[in-house]
Amino acid sequence: xxxxxxxxxxxxxxxxxxxxxxxxxxxxxxxxxxxxxxxxxxxxxxxxxxxxxxxxxxxxxxxxxxxxxxxxxxxxxxxxxxxxxxxxxxxxxxxxxxxxxxxxxxxxxxxxxxxxxxxxxxxxxxxxxxxxxxxxxxxxxxxxxxxxxxxxxxxxxxxxxxxxxxxxxxxxxxxxxxxxxxxxxxxxxxxxxxxxxxxxxxxxxxxxxxxxxxxxxxxxxxxxxxxxxxxxxxxxxxxxxxxxxxxxxxxxxxxxxxxxxxxxxxxxxxxxxxxxxxxxxxxxxxxxxxxxxxxxxxxxxxxxxxxxxxxxxxxxxxxxxxxxxxxxxxxxxxxxxxxxxxxxxxxxxxxxxxxxxxxxxxxxxxxxxxxxxxxxxxxxxxxxxxxxxxxxxxxxxxxxxxxxxxxxxxxxxxxxxxxxxxxxxxxxxxxx
Numbered sequence: 001x002x003x004x005x006x007x008x009x010x011x012x013x014x015x016x017x018x019x020x021x022x023x024x025x026x027x028x029x030x031x032x033x034x035x036x037x038x039x040x041x042x043x044x045x046x047x048x049x050x051x052x053x054x055x056x057x058x059x060x061x062x063x064x065x066x067x068x069x070x071x072x073x074x075x076x077x078x079x080x081x082x083x084x085x086x087x088x089x090x091x092x093x094x095x096x097x098x099x100x101x102x103x104x105x106x107x108x109x110x111x112x113x114x115x116x117x118x119x120x121x122x123x124x125x126x127x128x129x130x131x132x133x134x135x136x137x138x139x140x141x142x143x144x145x146x147x148x149x150x151x152x153x154x155x156x157x158x159x160x161x162x163x164x165x166x167x168x169x170x171x172x173x174x175x176x177x178x179x180x181x182x183x184x185x186x187x188x189x190x191x192x193x194x195x196x197x198x199x200x201x202x203x204x205x206x207x208x209x210x211x212x213x214x215x216x217x218x219x220x221x222x223x224x225x226x227x228x229x230x231x232x233x234x235x236x237x238x239x240x241x242x243x244x245x246x247x248x249x250x251x252x253x254x255x256x257x258x259x260x261x262x263x264x265x266x267x268x269x270x271x272x273x274x275x276x277x278x279x280x281x282x283x284x285x286x287x288x289x290x291x292x293x294x295x296x297x298x299x300x301x302x303x304x305x306x307x308x309x310x311x312x313x314x315x316x317x318x319x320x321x322x323x324x325x326x327x328x329x330x331x332x333x334x335x336x337x338x339x340x341x342x343x344x345x346x347x348x349x350x351x352x353x354x355x356x357x358x359x360x361x362x363x364x365x366x367x368x369x370x371x372x373x374x375x376x377x378x379x380x381x382x383x384x385x386x387x388x389x390x391x392x393x394x395x396x397x398x399x400x401x402x403x404x405x406x407x408x409x410x411x412x413x414x415x416x417x418x419x420x421x422x423x424x425x426x427x428x429x430x431x432x
Contacts, residue, residue, distance in 0.1 A: 009256075009257075012251070015248075016241040016244040016245035017264045020264060021267035021268040021271060022237060022271065029092070030226070032092075034222070036090040036093060037206060037210050040202070043234050044081065044234075047199050047234040047235075048200060072182075072184045074201065076182050076194075076198055078205055079173075079178050080175060080178030081199075082202055082209060083171075084175045090167055095164065109172050110143050110262070112176040113136065113139075116255070120180050120254040123180050123184065124180060124184065124254055135294045136259050141290070142286075142287045143264075146287035175261075179258050179261070182246065182254075184336075186386070187338070187386045191247045192243060195243050250386065250387070256298060256299070266291060313429070316399050318398045321349075321378050321396040321398070322396075323343055327390060328341040335415050341377060342394065342396070343377060348373045349371050349373070351372055351373040354368070354399065355398075355399045355425045356380055356425075360394050365382045366429050367396075368421045368424075368425045369396055402425070
């Protein structure tokens with residue numbers, strides 16, 4: 001069910017965030033005397049070595065890259081894997097030696113969801129309901145309360161002439177934009193392949209960075225304990241967390257994922273509570289409750305939007321079509337409105353666009369379906385669904401007709417009309 005998909009997606013991102021907090025709070029500080037670039041290169045190199053058998057097994061799938069995914073892969077690897085990780089690591093190292101406060105770095109890094117929400121609207125055309133932004137604002141505010149605690153932190157103390165300030169800002173942009181481009185990737189690639197490619201490309205870029213900064217000799221300065229910790233980072237907070245994160249990102253929007261990632265300060269504080277025996281301040285308790293409630297409300301809101309009771313609509317079915325999903329011209333992919341296409345074997349319904357209910361196994365989804373009677377073809381855009389279903393059998397129930405076939409002057413006007421059809425379908429099922 002869609003309700004399960006959304007909840008599991010959020011939980012997966014929260015779990016990945018917890019693993020990153022284990023790394024950030026307990027492990028990474030032990031490498032503060034090591035150049036940040038060296039640490040990033042080594043953790044990804046070890047992960048790559050571990051994944052060699054998996055890479056060999058999936059080599060045929062791995063190198064079948066679509067053109068649309070190449071830029072997104074480079075961006076996620078360069079900004080999420082290299083620039084973001086190096087800058088936030090360096091910023092925390094600077095805080096560790098007293099050049100910046102930890103609160104300042106964490107506060108600035110909390111701009112990450114702001115960047116993600118803006119870019120999700122621009123790049124992915126995500127338009128969450130107005131209530132989403134209200135609860136997103138509450139979640140971001142709550143994360144600030146958690147980060148500040150009772151440290152008497154003052155925003156007037158933020159200085160733009162500090163290197164740590166700009167490193168934290170760059171890290172926030174890097175991770176926020178990587179969430180958006182990562183979502184674009186998992187719409188077109190399996191989440192496990194995304195993880196493998198990110199590690200491969202990150203090793204390449206971080207290796208170049210290591211050579212350019214002349215820090216290759218620092219690799220041999222590590223002791224046995226540090227090598228063991230690097231192995232832990234590579235397996236649990238590297239491979240495992242990325243697999244889990246991209247699995248979750250397949251099931252939720254980039255906007256929703258960016259808020260779920262704010263669980264990081266909660267998990268960091270819980271680690272401090274149980275391991276270092278620190279107590280929560282009153283402000284942190286309020287922040288924790290606010291953040292958890294905001295994440296719950298955002299998740300609940302998405303559930304309501306997508307978990308529409310559909311069984312009662314089957315009596316309105318005008319036509320029922322069944323077939324295996326085939327590959328089309330992939331025009332929908334170029335405008336970020338993918339479609340599942342099936343060939344109609346006989347008696348095609350009249351050409352036009354229809355509100356539809358689509359069944360895939362036991363799952364029921366809503367969609368806008370275009371029927372081309374002359375070509376015996378049905379193309380359906382499944383709303384709030386982004387899995388690869390090529391060669392899977394689906395049933396399309398045409399519930400009501402939206403419009404007949406129209407002729408458009410150019411691709412831009414066609415795209416606008418398609419988006420209008422999808423909006424009408426959402427409205428149709430939400431009202432009835």
